[in-house]
Amino acid sequence: MMNRTIAPETSTVTHIDFQSPEIDTLANKVKVFAMRKTTDETVRVDFVFDAGSLKTSKIIAQLTGELLFSGSADKTSDEIEESIDRLGGFTGVEISTEKATISAIGLREHIVSIAKTVVDAMINVNFNPKEINQLLQSKKKKMAISLEKVSTQARRAFLSDLFSNSPYGDLTHLEDYDKIDQKDLIEFHKEKYLKGLQYISIVGAINEEGLDAIKALGNQFSKDEVTKIDYDYSYTPNNIHVEKEQALQTAIRVGRVLFNKQHEDFIKFSVVNTILGGYFGSRLMSSIREDKGYTYGIGSGVAQLKETGYFFISTEVGKEFKDLTLEAIKEEITLLQTEEVSENELSLVKNYIIGQILEQSDGAQAMMDRFISVETYGLNFSYYDQFIKEVNEITPKEVKELAVLYLNWEDFTVVSAG
Structure with missing residues (x-):
């Protein structure tokens, strides 16, 4: 019988036993990653294309992706949707800066039929002018509403200033929606979808026959080499x-260009970031939300891009608290730079970070996400062992040194909108 008066033994996590995906390369050089060791009857197939907004305007990238199921010469959008619904399937479209992910989801006995419908729709989309215009008007209205928000204004100004020397800083304006032509979408589709499939990921208990059928679908596309362009990521702090008249709130963004997980300091800086503003018990939350009551929420993070990354702090406060909030943020950063964090606080943050990794690695889909997260940067699952090792080993002295190295207020771009 369990003695509940005795605490269970604890142990330090040093390794996560990941399930590695099966990896194959098709005749067209497209890679296929398959995570099939699961009892889950639902299968997800992601077709990932070099069709992010980095390769064109954000409007063209978004419109092209969202119109892929709008109809072809043989099928209307309703017929495509009905074909997928009849099989109990779902589709997903996610367009980011650097890629476009088109998903087919369904039970394993139907996933091949669903994927065939998805691929047929993607390849043969006709970009009906009526569909284009309806989507353009809808997105233009949504953007007009979004532009009224101080959070949107601050985010746009922040990224535009930080990445003024690269497409990451390009902004979409309302008048840009009036300049889009059908041929723009057709050309982008031809170059970045028909010739731009980068990889396919499959998660679910699909059999060999089904796997081969998905691979055959992948071979209907081609894969041009992704052109690497060396942008200038230098910036001048600003x-x-x-100003937004009658705004009750002021949105704040503070940060700098930094790095992604390929950098030698990324892992240990993740600990510094978590202490400062990376979780609910962080110093920024404790000081600015709990103690001072300036905001309902404040946080910091490191956003990773393919070639670089950036550190940011974001919040919204009452207009009268803007200067006080910036001063409080500065004080918390100075404290990290001048006083070593206590062993108790550091231990709490270490446990939180490693706990998050464990939680985000539970299940086949989570493991595939973890795999893609490192494979994108030319790394493998051993990265997570290294991550856990460095998190466990970081000292208060190193936290202080990294704060001094990367969190100088003079290096930050500070943006407020309100």
Whole structure:
């Protein structure tokens, strides 16, 4: 019988036993990653294309992706949707800066038929002018509403200033929606979808026959080499205020260009970031939300891009608290740079970070996400062992040194909107 008066033994996590995907390369050089060791009857197939907004305007990238199921010469959008619904399937479209992910989801006995319908729709889409215009008007209205928000204004000004020397800083304006032509979408589709399939990921208990059928679908596309362009990621720290009359809130963005997980300091800086603003018990939350009551929420993070990354702090406060909030943020950063974090606080943060990794690695889909997260940067699952090792070993002295190295206020772009 369990003695509940005795605490269970604890142990330090040093390794996560990941399930590695099966990896194959098709005749067209497209890679296929399959995670099939699961009892889950639902299968997800992701077709990932070099069709992010980095390769064109954000409008063209979004419109092209969202119109892939809008109809072909043989099928209307309703017929495509009905074909997938009849099989109990779902589709997903996610367009980011650097890629476009088109998903087919369904039970394993139907997933091949669903994927065939998805691929046929993608390849033969006709970009009906009526569909284009309806989507353009809808997105233009949504953007007009979004542009009224101080959070949107601050985010746009922040990224535009930080990445003024690369397409990451390009902004979409309302008048840009009036300049889109059908031929723009047709050309982008031809170059970045028909010739731009990068990889296919499959998660679910699909059999060999089904796997081969998905691979055959992948061979209907081609894969041009992704052109690497060396952008200038240098920037000049700036202080920007976007005035919005009658706004009750002020949105704040503070940060700098930094790095992604390929950098030698990324892992240990992740600990510094978590202490500062990376979880609910962080110093920024404790000081600015709990103690001072300036905001309902504040946080910091490191956003990773394919070639670089950036550190940011974001919040919204009452207009009268803007200067006080910036001063409080600065004080918390200075404290990290001048006083070593206590062993108790550091231990709590270490446990939180490793706990998050464990939680985000539970199940086949989570493991595939973890795999793609490192494979994108030319790494493998051993990265997570290294991550856990460095998190466990970081000292208060190193936290202080990294804060001094990367969190200088003079290196930050500071944006407020309100």
